[in-house]
Structure formats: C-alpha cells, structure tokens
Amino acid sequence: xxxxxxxxxxxxxxxxxxxxxxxxxxxxxxxxxxxxxxxxxxxxxxxxxxxxxxxxxxxxxxxxxxxxxxxxxxxxxxxxxxxxxxxxxxxxxxxxxxxxxxxxxxxxxxxxxxxxxxxxxxxxxxxxxxxxxxxxxxxxxxxxxxxxxxxxxxxxxxxxxxxxxxxxxxxxxxxxxxxxxxxxxxxxxxxxxxxxxxxxxxxxxxxxxxxxxxxxxxxxxxxxxxxxxxxxxxxxxxxxxxxxxxxxxxxxxxxxxxxxxxxxxxxxxxxxxxxxxxxxxxxxxxxxxxxxxxxxxxxxxxxxxxxxxxxxxxxxxxxxxxxxxxxxxxxxxxxxxxxxxxxxxxxxxxxxxxxxxxxxx
Amino acid sequence: xxxxxxxxxxxxxxxxxxxxxxxxxxxxxxxxxxxxxxxxxxxxxxxxxxxxxxxxxxxxxxxxxxxxxxxxxxxxxxxxxxxxxxxxxxxxxxxxxxxxxxxxxxxxxxxxxxxxxxxxxxxxxxxxxxxxxxxxxxxxxxxxxxxxxxxxxxxxxxxxxxxxxxxxxxxxxxxxxxxxxxxxxxxxxxxxxxxxxxxxxxxxxxxxxxxxxxxxxxxxxxxxxxxxxxxxxxxxxxxxxxxxxxxxxxxxxxxxxxxxx
Numbered sequence: 001x002x003x004x005x006x007x008x009x010x011x012x013x014x015x016x017x018x019x020x021x022x023x024x025x026x027x028x029x030x031x032x033x034x035x036x037x038x039x040x041x042x043x044x045x046x047x048x049x050x051x052x053x054x055x056x057x058x059x060x061x062x063x064x065x066x067x068x069x070x071x072x073x074x075x076x077x078x079x080x081x082x083x084x085x086x087x088x089x090x091x092x093x094x095x096x097x098x099x100x101x102x103x104x105x106x107x108x109x110x111x112x113x114x115x116x117x118x119x120x121x122x123x124x125x126x127x128x129x130x131x132x133x134x135x136x137x138x139x140x141x142x143x144x145x146x147x148x149x150x151x152x153x154x155x156x157x158x159x160x161x162x163x164x165x166x167x168x169x170x171x172x173x174x175x176x177x178x179x180x181x182x183x184x185x186x187x188x189x190x191x192x193x194x195x196x197x198x199x200x201x202x203x204x205x206x207x208x209x210x211x212x213x214x215x216x217x218x219x220x221x222x223x224x225x226x227x228x229x230x231x232x233x234x235x236x237x238x239x240x241x242x243x244x245x246x247x248x249x250x251x252x253x254x255x256x257x258x259x260x261x262x263x264x265x266x267x268x269x270x271x272x273x274x275x276x277x278x279x280x281x282x283x284x285x286x287x288x289x290x291x292x293x294x295x296x297x298x299x300x301x302x303x304x305x306x307x308x309x310x311x312x313x314x315x316x317x318x319x320x321x322x323x324x325x326x327x328x329x330x331x332x333x334x335x336x337x338x339x340x341x342x343x344x345x346x347x348x349x350x351x352x353x354x355x356x357x358x359x360x361x
Numbered sequence: 362x363x364x365x366x367x368x369x370x371x372x373x374x375x376x377x378x379x380x381x382x383x384x385x386x387x388x389x390x391x392x393x394x395x396x397x398x399x400x401x402x403x404x405x406x407x408x409x410x411x412x413x414x415x416x417x418x419x420x421x422x423x424x425x426x427x428x429x430x431x432x433x434x435x436x437x438x439x440x441x442x443x444x445x446x447x448x449x450x451x452x453x454x455x456x457x458x459x460x461x462x463x464x465x466x467x468x469x470x471x472x473x474x475x476x477x478x479x480x481x482x483x484x485x486x487x488x489x490x491x492x493x494x495x496x497x498x499x500x501x502x503x504x505x506x507x508x509x510x511x512x513x514x515x516x517x518x519x520x521x522x523x524x525x526x527x528x529x530x531x532x533x534x535x536x537x538x539x540x541x542x543x544x545x546x547x548x549x550x551x552x553x554x555x556x557x558x559x560x561x562x563x564x565x566x567x568x569x570x571x572x573x574x575x576x577x578x579x580x581x582x583x584x585x586x587x588x589x590x591x592x593x594x595x596x597x598x599x600x601x602x603x604x605x606x607x608x609x610x611x612x613x614x615x616x617x618x619x620x621x622x
Contacts, residue, residue: 031437224514228464231510235461238431255548260506262399263542298399304437306405307608310577
C-alpha cells in the first residue's frame, strides 16, 4: 500500500512488509517464504522474521512447567488479532475455556523498551560490531508498522470477546478420542481452505495443537499412530498457507519417538523451567530472579533452501516484563569470581554439543 | 564431467578425474548411505549427489523417492546449485515420486503390500526409460526414517525394500543413495536396524555437528567411509576421509579441519 511505503525509513532493506501488507500480519522473507508473527516480537527477531507459512513448529514442553502455554497463548492471540482463522486442539474437556486466557494488546503507554534506547547506553567497540549480524527485517525502526505485524501482548489482559466468538476459531478436544483420526480430518478440512494449489484463500491460518501426546489421551501409547498423524499434518501443511504449532512433552515419549518428532519439525523450540532459589544459577547468570524459564531454539525452518540457520545464541531466558509482556533475552553471565573454579555452566549462551565424536587424522 | 572443481566430497566418494573414461559413474552398483542428526542435516549431501548424477553422463537418469519434502523445495535448492530439475524432468531424466502422503495400510488389512507397490513403481519407471537414459540410473531415497513411518514402523519391510532396491541397482550397475537419521536409532530399542543398513552400504557418509558446538563458518563435520574401492588381489580396502563443511546457497564448501580458506 502506498501510504505505508512513505513511512518506512530509506535505510530499510527491501524485504519490508510493503508488498504483503495487503494481508495484515504477513511478511515476505527470503527464498519465497512468507512469515507470520509468533505474537512475541523477540521470538520473531530470533527466528529471522517469524514463523514460515507452510512450516511445522514443534515446542518441546517441560513436564514441570507450563511455559509452552505462554508461547501458545501469544501465537493464538496474534492470529485472532489479524483475523487469521485458528484451529485449536487440546486434551482438555473444554478447549474453548482456554481462549479466555488469551492476551490482548497492551496499552500504548507501556511500550516495551527496545534496543534503540539500549544502544545509546552501551556503545560497542567498533571493531566488534562486524561480528553481530544485522537483523534481516526492518522491525524496529517503525513502531506503527511493527504493531501491524506483531503486537505487544499483555498476558494479564484478556482478549476481547468478539475476537473469540467470531467464526474464526474452531476448537477440538482430543480427550475422549480413541485415536487421532477426528483431529486429522478437522485439520485436513482447515488446511484445505488455505491450500496454495487450488487457489484457496491467500490469507494465512493457524493451527495450535497443545500437548498432543499427553497421557490423558487414550491413544498416547500408540506411538506410530501419533507419528504418522504428525507426518501427514506436516505434508498437508507444506502446501498451504498455515503455520502449525504442536507442543509435546518429550519426557513422556520413548527417546526414538521423540527424536523422530524433532526431525519432523521445521522449527524446533524447547522450554525449560528454572528452579527457584538455585544458588549456582544465581551466581552464574545476571537477572536470574526475573527469569521464568529458558527457551532453546534447536532448529529454524529452512524451506526451499539447504543453508542452515546458525543463530548467535540458542538459549534465551524467558522473562515477564512488568509482569505482563513476554520477552526473551540472551543469557548474560555474571562476572566470574576469579577465585572460583568453574565458570561455564550448562546455561551458556552458545549451544554446546556434549557428544564426543572421534576424529581420525 | 567437469574436470575442475573436484572437491573433497567428490574425491571421497570416488570421483577421480583420470578414471572418468573407464568408469564414468564411480557410484555404479554402489549404495551410498548418508547419516545425519537433528542438529546437523545431511540433506546437502543428497543435493550434491543429485546434481552430480546429472553431470556424470549425458544419458543418466535419476529416480527420486521423496518422503520428506515436496518437489518445489528441491527445485529451488537445486536451481541455486545450478541444476534445473524441471528441464531434466521434461527430457525424461528426472522422475520425482512424491511419497509425502504415502501411508501403508496397517497390518491386518487386506492390502499389505505398500512398499512392494513402491518398488514395483521404481521398476516400472526404469523399464519405461528410453535406452539412452537407461545406462546410469540413480535411485535416491529421502529419507529412510520417513519411509519407516510410511510403513507404520515395520522395519522389516523397510529393510526388505532396501535389499530389493540394492539388488536392483547393484545388478544393473545403477546407484542407490539414501538418507537416514541415525540419532533416532542410537538410544532406541532397535539399534540393529541402523547397523543392518550401514552394513549394506558401500559408502557411508556421516554428518555430525562440531564437537565444540555451532559456528557460522563451519557448519559441521563429515566422515566418508568408502569400502572396497579397488579389489586388488582380493584385498578390499577401506578409505576414510574426515573433513568439515560449510553450506551455502549455490554450493557447499568442503575443507580439512583448520584449513578454512
């Protein structure tokens, strides 16, 4: 749209939201990908734009903490705000009840302070700046444009009723199903509306499947059945303009089943709880008291390309800013006490592969 | 075949410029198994071999069994690597068998021959090839773990299928290439499945992340184990190559550890 074009800074790369702003909430990316927002602007930045349409996002839950729900809530709410149809499935008896907990955009008075203000305070020595990758998409420069794509969602403020009661939302309970066929059919119907092949709607849709292999489901021991469900879901999603987010608890599955699911994911995230009052961690990390949990980014979707996405850091702390807004921050190690022994713990900013692979020289 | 640009991967797989005349396609009658894990994908090796298959000989054909990605994905990736799959398909040199939605019927139901049907399809495609394109055929499977899923976890069916394919390709001097996710089987209940396939393979390409973690300049390490390169005096040799790689849009760079150019 012409009006948006003039507001974009002239230094912004061409990959801005101009072309796709016909449909609210879509953004073009490299290799023909189109992104939709995850509802959390920090996560969009980490993933290089957002969730890719046609991709399968899997979130590995921590059985001890419900942090995956925070991610789901933001994802679902963002979609509803953009009038993107949503299909939600959960193992509870009444999934609709969960919709009442979806967050609403925060008031503009509490704008989350973003990097531009930080950069004034922290000046990075010029020769190190080259090691920091420039963010690909123009998200920061224009606040108005940013809110078109990703809202700052206030987790304490419920979403207005009219978003939830519209025909946009469909809920499926899988608690009493003997198997996943019902859910598979509902997903197939939903995905058919957004098929890229037969000129389906060119807007985007979202599917959120919560804890699909939780023990209260009757089929939770039918691992091959569950795997083939995810596989067919992935196949159908690939040729449609939908992002499918599935959360599952890997600790409740056999290791090979969990690995298969991880391989099938296009984008793979995991959330972990942080123990309260852990003195070791408190010494190791700054801001430990504010942290709610940890987010690990294992894989980022690479559709239509073979180049892997290597992130600067793969572990982030989950914090609730002002107790309302979900933010992800890079981990900062506290200054190391020179007299102490160990300095690098497991929660380092970089990911560490602990496998020892023998090399033959 | 291009004489220049024989990188470490080509050499490890057995491409030698001076032997190009005698045995145009060094993967003839051989089974290349590529293994990877969640942290580092080995799909780039498949793309590399796919591209080389077309340039190996003017009359080679490729049959691609895709269980993991649709054709648009491969089309875009290969186009950036300098290979046009669409035109190869039009000239009858590239056959894409889309198996994304293939699901074999569960045991107990009458039609228990899901994978047998796939094999028959491969045979049919080969038989229908024009004689010029029939000389060097490469069958590529992406990937075995998805194939196992499609077979409802029946690893015996998958092993049988691979044996059949291997027999078909080795007897006719064709090549078989497959990708497998080895970390699925390492802590699992059936490590024998992975070991059987590794045993069957003539060339094993293992892709792993660096032991020290992620890096922007080096995406991982590769170990290529090439069995029986030349059976001289009845002694079979095993060649092992280790090197690092960096994947780019238009090619993949291979270099020895520490020699990043």
